[in-house]
Amino acid sequence: GRFLAVRFGNVLGSSGSVVTTFRRQIERGGPVTVTHPEMTRFFMTPEEAAQLVLEAAALGGTGELLLLDMGQPVKILDLAEQMIRLAGFEPYADIPIVFTAPRPGEKLVEELALAEEPAVQTIHPKIRSCRLSGPGGREIESALGRLAQLQRNGDEAGSRRLLFELVAQSAPAHGALAEAPRERAAAAAPAPAAAAPVLRLAPDPAAGS
DSSP states (O other): OOOOEEEOOEETTSTTOHHHHHHHHHHTTOOEEESOTTOEEOEEOHHHHHHHHHHHHHHOOTTEEEEEOOOSOEEHHHHHHHHHHHTTOOBTTTBOEEEOOOOTTOOSBOOSSOTTSOOEEOSSTTEEEEEOOSOOHHHHHHHHHHHHHHHHTTOHHHHHHHHHHHHHHHSOTTSTGGGHHHHHHHHHSOOOSSOOOOEEOOOOGGGGO
């Protein structure tokens, strides 16, 4: 069989979409929560995502990572301000915007490709391709067999170790996947007794002059 992956950013209106969250917060009268004033993300419509995923599947071969062209990244703060204005309110004056701290492992700038993943253009103008490193088809099939046996034996710890071994073979040493165990431990750590201070953005009087 073929093993390939398609990587893209956020789909507008999907489950957990920031647009849905902002809309709900605006309807409640705020505040609208933004993780960081400089955070950016890529966005595309559901129609674009579905069409490009289908076309990528037709183009791709075994071991390929296909990257969809997401256009220019969008600053989340700009998106929040625009949605507030479209709802008929003024940011900060009518609907406050509150900044929260990034979660463990959360990046300010979204990366669709790492430096270790040089991509080349395909015949499709919005799809690039790079070769996936890591285990091949037979190795994956063998690992799946071992994983199934571990599950039948009820060995959850062994199953997790095997999965992390497979991920480590495919992830750059300093990439996001290599940080997964540490991030999970940080996320599971107990919250501090005192709440972290919340930054609030106020309009800059000089900005309008």
